[in-house]
Amino acid sequence: MFLIPKTVLVKDVMSKNFIMVYEEEKFKLCLEEMLKNNLTDIFVIDKNKKIKGLLSLTDISRIKIKKLNEYLPIKNFMTKKIITVTKNINLLECRNIMIKNKIARLPVVENEMLIGVIREEQIRDYFYMKMEELGMKLNHIINNIHEAVCVVDKEGYxxxxxxxxxxxxxVKGSDIIGKKLKDFFPKxxxxxxxxxxKAISDVYHSPPRKDTDVVVSAHPIFIDGEFVGAVSTDRDITQVKKLSYQLEKANSTLKFLESEFKKFSSSNFGNIIGRSEKLIKTIEIARQVAKTNASILILGESGTGKEVFARAIHEYSQREGLFVPVNCSAIPSELFESEFFGYEAGAFTGASKKGKxxxxxxxxxxxxxxDEIADLPMHMQAKLLRVLQEKEIRRVGGEKTININVRVISATNKNLVEMIEKEQFRDDLYYRLNVVELSLPPLRERQGDIVILINYFLRELCDQNGKQIPQIESEVIDILQNYEWKGNIRELKNTIEHLIVLCKENIITKDIIPNYILEKVRKRVKKDEYPMDLNEAVSKVEVEIIKKALEISGGNKAKAAKILNIPRSTLYYKMDIYKI
Incomplete structure (x- = not known):
């Protein structure tokens, strides 16, 4: 702790070396007592020991000059109007009182009784001692400041x-302190x-050393309006500059790696799991359009991950606002408008008093x-179309229009084109929503992803259930790969959870696979058996292999022909023969 005079109390520094005499004592005897104790003052008390006055050497010299009777009681000569202080005021207040009243001492009293004295020499000695102490501490502080500090007086020393x-x-301090700064550093x-x-802030300059970079700030020093000198702080930014360059380089490298990673990794696009060609192609399109404002229509069977895709597009778009999912099939017809556009307070019976x-x-x-955009009622389709065109809404029961900046992603597992033909869906809304169409492949067309998804769900669900990841028999994997998964990824996840919960001894075996899956796989295997007619069997194999090659190549016939190791013309011929 630094000792600042304001915090020092009288009780901590007052002198207890003082003489008290009764007011009836003879002046001469009192004077002798003062000289004997080598003191400059004596305090006069009454019979109850309460302070009544004081006598100092100054008072005594005045009395001698007047040649008054020295055998009279001291009460005739003492100063009666004395200023006293209590022990709990601070030393700085005492100094100010003494200067203001031109006195050299202050008696410290408690219940009118003298308990100590503050004299001018004590204050002087105390402040001098603290000045020395403060000077040492200040010097230590200045030497531990990270910046280079220089202070000059108004003459430049x-x-x-x-x-x-x-x-x-x-340059050593012993060489420069006390000398003119310009003799060492003329600029x-x-x-x-x-x-x-006038102050100068954050000026870059190179000192005589060529291996350093420095930023300087300098300010004039005024005390009570008088200019007394100036101070400068010089920061060595050489290391900071090097680190800044390295950081900039690292950031550039990181940005490049991120962009490259986004190009080649499908797993970084939200929580989409899989590496099948169809999925990767869909991800590439989604990534390309994500940072535009185009409306997107996602088509796909139930459970293919339409909301997961929509979230990934939102996150990749870096839009500032929220991702707000709405299941259109779950909102009652009469509440669509208030849910979509909100309402003012008291807009209808049962409405919140605060509005919504x-x-x-x-x-x-x-x-x-x-989601489930096909279930949006016709009257709401017209209102949604207007919102998308005008980019503004009006709350139910409100008069004010509110501008909005919203990107709309919609999804359905129904055929909207057929619904338009049946006049169940507006064609103008369809074209507004379907600026970009993404078709999510069902799981049966992503057979290579099934094992990846099984592994992912095993880890995720075991973590959620606090279970150790079980072993899984290869026969179980074969069965799960041969199942059609009409419920797609959602059905697969539920099945994996079923297997985790029912497995014994931390091994997933065939006997805990749901019966409906086993039955459908058996029927499919039976269906896949080849006829005894060799020509028919060969034809069946050719059809299956051609279809598989086309799936792998994403429909590219030239690539498929290469995979099959046959001329392109042969592939076209066989596709025509088999009506593929």
Whole structure:
């Protein structure tokens, strides 16, 4: 702790070396007592020991001059109007009282009784001692400041030159302190401040050492409005500059690696798991359109991960607002408008007194995901179309229009084109929603991803259930790969959870696979048996292999012909023969 005079109390420094005499004592005897104890003052008390006055050497010299009777009681000569203080005031207050009243001492009293004395020499000695102590501490602080510090007086003589100044400029304090700064550094920025008395902040300069870079700030020093000198702080930024360059280089490398990783990795696009060609192609399209404002229609069977795709697109788009998913099949017809656009307080019976913000307002600057868009009623289709065209909404019961900036991603497992033909879905809304169409492949067309998904769900579900990841028999994998998965990824996840919960001794075996899966796989295997007619069997094999090659090549016939190791013309001929 630094000892600041304001915090020092009288009780901690007061002198207890004082003389008290009764007011009836003879003046002469009192004087002798003072001289005997080598004191400059004596305090007068009454019979109850309460302080009544004091007598100092100054008072005595005045009495001698007047040649008064020395055998009279001291009460005739003492100063009666005395100023006293209590033990709990601070020393700085005592000093101010003494200066103001031109007195050299202050009696310290408690219940009118003298308990100590504060004299001017005590204050002087105390402040001098603290000045020395403070000077040492200040010197220590300045030498431990990270920057180089230089202080000059108004004539330009150096008064402070800390250790970091010595290190940065290679000039010792003993050589420069007390001498003019310009004799060592004729172009120093601090000299400009001395000249114009204006501060200079964060100026870059190169000192005589060529291996350093320095930023300087310099300020004039005014005390009570009088200019007394200037101070500068010089920061060595050489290492910072090197680190900044390395960081910039690392950031550039990181950005490049991130962009490359996004190009070649499908797993980084949200939580989409899989590496089948159809899936990767869909991800590439989604990634390409994600950072645009285009509306996207996601088509796919139930359980193919349409919402997962929509979330991934939103995250990749880096839109500032929220991702707000809405299941259109779960909202009652009469509540669509208030859910989509919100309502004002008291807009209808049962409405909240505070009103309610709607889905589109909530998703401002973000994304609204309209799942099961085919179940949107016709009257809401017209209102949704208007919102998409005008980019503004009006709350139910409200008069004010609210501008919105929302990206709409919709999804369905139904055939919207057929619904348009049956007048169950508006064609103008369809074209507004279907700027970009993404078709998610069902799991049966992603057979290579089944094992990847099994592994992912095993880890995820075991972690959620606090279980150790079990072993899984190869026969179980074969069965799961041969099943059609009409419920797609959702059905697969539920099945894996079923197997984790029912497995014994931490091994997943065939006997715990649900019966409906085993039955369908048996029927499929039976169906896949080849006829005894060799020509028919060969034809069946050719059809299957051609279809598989086309699936692997993503429909590219040239690639498929290469995979099959046959001429392209032969592939076209066989596709025509087999009506593929």
């Amino acid at each position: 150096v008064v402070i030159w800390n250790k970091n100044s010595e290190k940065l400029y290679r 120093a920025i601090l000299l400009k401040v001395l000249e114009n008395k 913000i709607g889905i589109f307002e909530l998703a401002h600057n973000g994304t609204v995901f309209l």
